[in-house]
Amino acid sequence: MTIWNLGSVNADMVYRLPHLPGPGETLAATDHQRGLGGKGANMSVAGVRAGARVHHIGAIGQDGLWMRDQLAEYGVNVDHLKVIGDVSGHAIVALDTAGENQIIIFPAANISIAPAGLETVLAKAASGDIAVFQNETNAQAAFAAAARARGMRVCYAAAPFSVTAVQDVLPMIDLLILNAVEAAQLEAALGVDITALPVADIVVTLGAQGCRWIRDGKATDFAAPKVTPIDTTGAGDTFTGYLLAGLDQGLTMEHAIQQAQRAGAVMVTRLGTADVIPTTEEISNFFHES
Template sequence: MRILNFGSLNIDHVYHVDHFARPGETIAAHSFELFPGGKGLNQSIALARAGAAIYHAGKLGHDGEMLKEILDKNRVNTDYLEKADEVCGHALIQVTNQGENSIIIYGGSNKTITEDFVDSVIRDFGREDMVLIQNEVSCIGYIARKCAERGMRIAFNPSPLDEELLKSFPFELVSLFVVNEIEGHGLTGKEETHEILDALMIKYPDSAVVLTLGNRGAVYRDKAHTYTHGTYDVEVVDTTAAGDTFTGYFLGCLSAGNSIPECLRKASVASSLAVSREGASSSIPTMDEVDKALHTLRYNPYKG
């Protein structure tokens, strides 16, 4: 199974701070770094490192050659990248001493994806393939509808979640939701884990859901099965790419034919390794690192 990722391509501006800046407050950063990023790019790299056949489709700003280079270096197919007359998307990321992050995103070239561009890409894909979508590029509703018409499975990570997405996206077409607690609450209005899962399955009974719960683990639910998995002991340095790493590894393992419990297991280890390192895409582990960590990291049971 090939995976087509209509994903964002960002340049991350990372500031290390004691605490997040409050309204009206000016604070000094300890350090500043530039990293390649964007949920789309991070998830494509995680997919590639998990061994998936991943094709990245998107619009690249005139300042984004480094982003194409890192995708190429990680064996992500970039045949479906186009240049846009715009700067790349970028993110302003505050990272605290505890490794927590706060992120502001500017869409840039990611918001120049058109229906014609989508049509030119998806004509090469069909029912044996999966499309991955996040909410950092334009035309995502059109992407979902056209991919569904071609019989493709649709994996959706609805981040960032906003009112426009809730009003206009065809959620009923989604094969697999990958959401965290905040996104799960935004989609359902529910707070508790079981309530979020129950509500999503009632609204979208033909879909499957992966709900990530931070340091409490993750849970998978479809109409017939529920699987849970805990976390692993690591020192948290930077949580920026935790969710993207989990998403990429889960889908990558799924595309390789792994069972759902094994997909959860490897995705959980991969995201644990990612938070123990600095940066976004640079923190994503290889499959060799994940396989080794499976036998060395201490496991913490699921706490849903």
């Protein structure tokens, strides 16, 4: 099977700081690096490194050709990653010594995707393939509708969080993935407990506390592996990519979640985003598995 990802592609500009800046504060960075990122690109790379076949759907500018090449080198199919205009999406990531971050995103080409072309792209998808999208592009509702019409499993990582974006696609999704803050915001906005949402599967990531899977109104909690974090950037995307790859490969939700948690745990011990997402072999070595 195949994962089809409508997702952002960003150049991540990461600055290491002694602490995250307060209002009006100027800080000197202790380190800087540029790398491939964006929630969509991170998920595509994670899916491939988990052993899945992934098609990335999105847009970059002329200045982002190196990111398309990087994705292709990592094994992601980029036939549907279009070059639109001059400027690609990019993110400014401030990272403190405890691994916490602040991120500013400029979407640029990521929000220039033609909704009308998504049906044509997905014409090559098979029933049962996985469609996934986030909130760093445009055309989410059109993509979800096209995927639904083809009998695909429609998955939505609701970040960066927007109540309106969730409401637009909620009737069309099979799997909703969000973190604890986003889950609380959604409950407050809709006035219902998240367990009552009309979605077959909901996964709420809880950081160091693990994650929660909700199905048929019943919640099952999973403890997280214990690690010392260096950088939490991209950990949630790594979790999502591995989760979807596991489901695509026929794992049960329980086993796919456990696989995804181990991947996310290794990811937070690394500095960077898409370029440092672990492979399955690296995860096994990290946990000293034979």
